[in-house]
Amino acid sequence: MKSNESALTGEPEDLKKCQDGDCFLLSSCLLTEGEECRAIAIGIGIHSQWGKIKANLVSEAVNTPLQDKLEEMATKIGHIGIGFAIATFLVMILSIWARHGGEDVVQRVLEAFILAVTIVVVAIPEGLP
Numbered sequence: 001m002k003s004n005e006s007a008l009t010g011e012p013e014d015l016k017k018c019q020d021g022d023c024f025l026l027s028s029c030l031l032t033e034g035e036e037c038r039a040i041a042i043g044i045g046i047h048s049q050w051g052k053i054k055a056n057l058v059s060e061a062v063n064t065p066l067q068d069k070l071e072e073m074a075t076k077i078g079h080i081g082i083g084f085a086i087a088t089f090l091v092m093i094l095s096i097w098a099r100h101g102g103e104d105v106v107q108r109v110l111e112a113f114i115l116a117v118t119i120v121v122v123a124i125p126e127g128l129p
Contacts, residue, residue: 001034008049026050074124081123089116 002014007028014032017023025031025039026049045051063071092112096105 001037002032003029004032005029008053078120078124081120084123085116085119088119089113092116 001017003017003025004014005026006012007030008026015022017025017034025037028050031037043049043051046055089112092115093109096108096112100108
């Protein structure tokens with residue numbers, strides 16, 4: 001009996017299987033020659049050869065140094081943007097009291113708040129984390 005195990009091992013040639021030597025048939029491998037075959041499953045899931053290979057390939061995502069620097073830069077830009085937004089809001093509140101003498105305060109404070117939020121949103125570029 002011969003088995004094509006190229007899907008698992010990458011070997012292009014069929015391997016001879018016999019009771020005395022290599023008697024293991026691996027999942028997703030094709031039997032190319034032979035007449036009668038009886039098999040018993042001895043490993044499934046993570047205990048099969050495919051499962052062992054997949055378990056070795058699984059790894060946690062690790063940030064590259066560039067990604068770490070980009071995250072640090074995005075945090076700094078965010079803090080600077082928030083600082084400018086707060087400063088702009090405070091200056092606009094002072095301007096409202098100085099120019100308009102407290103008239104229509106709610107509407108102007110709302111406009112100042114919207115401008116401050118806009119500064120925060122615009123401060124961080126879309127592509128940064």
